[in-house]
Amino acid sequence: MEQDLFGNPIEPQKIKTxxxxxxxxIEGGEFIYYPNYFEQLDSDNYYSSMCDNIIWNQEKMNMYGKSVFLPxxxxxxxxxEKSYKFSGIKLNPHSWTPELLEIRNKINEIGKVSFNSVLLNRYRTGNDWISWHQDNExxxxxxxxxxxxxxxATRKxxxxxxxxxxxxxxxxxxxxLLVMAGALQHNWQHQVPKEKNVSEGRINLTFRVIL
Ligand SMILES: O=C(O)CCC(=O)C(=O)O
Ligand SMILES: [Mn+2]
Incomplete structure (x- = not known):
């Protein structure tokens, strides 16, 4: 069996479905999943316009006393007025662009909430990723x-x-579109693992309600 850094056995992951x-x-949570929520052409336009027009940054985080770039x-x-802290990073928001507002207004109906902010992630290739975490700030x-x-790009x-x-x-x-809800953030972690065979970029937008 695989072992972790300390020699303890790591249970193989149980991929269920x-x-x-x-x-x-699902047990202790719920989500809504629409694989084709936006039309192909709209999605193409959103992708290229966000590549060009969003103000992208590569933030640094503190890991075991060292400052490292996020992948x-x-x-x-x-x-x-809605600032957000994660991994020791504090972000003040840029103001909404017309297309972010357009998307926000469309998905508010599905989430049955009024999203007031969005964190965008850009995975330049399959080497970019996000590790196991909960959105439980x-x-x-x-x-x-x-x-x-x-x-x-499609990512897992x-x-x-x-x-x-x-x-x-x-x-x-x-x-x-994926909407995570209920107690999901208490009972489940999530990640986007590295995928060595993915060479294309991907943009993910997580709309949130900051209290
Ligand atoms: O890229 C994704 O699909 C997830 C991003 C995420 O989990 C986050 O930003 O908290
Ligand atoms: Mn997350």
Missing amino acids: IAKIGFNK RLTAWYGDA KELGINPVIGSVNFG FQIRHLKTKEVIDILLHHGS
């Missing part, structure tokens, strides 16, 4: 609704139950 289209009720580019947009409230929109998004270690794979395609 591929997410089904629409509403998914992806990020940007934070939203209502002026206190400014997101108790059971946050997170609306995740995807353009560009995984959620893993904290206790059972069950893993569900969700393929996030060009134009897809």
